[in-house]
Amino acid sequence: xxxxxxxxxxxxxxxxxxxxxxxxxxxxxxxxxxxxxxxxxxxxxxxxxxxxxxxxxxxxxxxxxxxxxxxxxxxxxxxxxxxxxxxxxxxxxxxxxxxxxxxxxxxxxxxxxxxxxxxxxxxxxxxxxx
Numbered sequence: 001x002x003x004x005x006x007x008x009x010x011x012x013x014x015x016x017x018x019x020x021x022x023x024x025x026x027x028x029x030x031x032x033x034x035x036x037x038x039x040x041x042x043x044x045x046x047x048x049x050x051x052x053x054x055x056x057x058x059x060x061x062x063x064x065x066x067x068x069x070x071x072x073x074x075x076x077x078x079x080x081x082x083x084x085x086x087x088x089x090x091x092x093x094x095x096x097x098x099x100x101x102x103x104x105x106x107x108x109x110x111x112x113x114x115x116x117x118x119x120x121x122x123x124x125x126x127x128x129x130x
Contacts, residue, residue: 013130015123022119025126027053032122037115044114046122057122064118071117078109 010017012028022037024030030052035042046057046064058064082102086093 013128015128018123018128019116019119022115024050024052024055024057025119025123026050026055026129028128029053032057032119033115037112040111043111044118046118055126057126059125063125064121067117067121070120071113074113074117075106078106078113 010020015025017023018025018028018032021028022032024032024047027050030047030050032046032050033042034045034047048058049056079102082105083098086098086101
């Protein structure tokens with residue numbers, strides 16, 4: 001079985017490269033976040049300026065409020081995936097076990113969804129320049 005490396009699938013200059021590598025949408029070199037996506041203390045803190053190119057990641061006050069829509073979509077996708085997995089792999093599940101699983105997974109994945117929604121939102125509006 002051949003293992004697919006993400007570096008071969010994504011080319012620098014694409015929005016997916018910036019999203020999956022968590023890099024600056026403008027230069028694809030500098031880090032987009034101050035700390036890791038999994039950090040609860042600095043959850044979703046974006047570098048105000050890219051350390052590499054100096055581009056501002058905060059276009060205007062409240063710029064990342066629009067990321068709530070992206071976060072909502074990612075949360076719904078996760079919900080549907082969990083529900084489908086329960087339906088396929090455990091057809092006789094109880095609604096309580098599904099609800100507990102959904103709440104736990106949503107709570108544990110919140111920092112990742114929150115961070116991903118911000119970088120996806122930024123990639124809508126910040127263009128890559130070599």
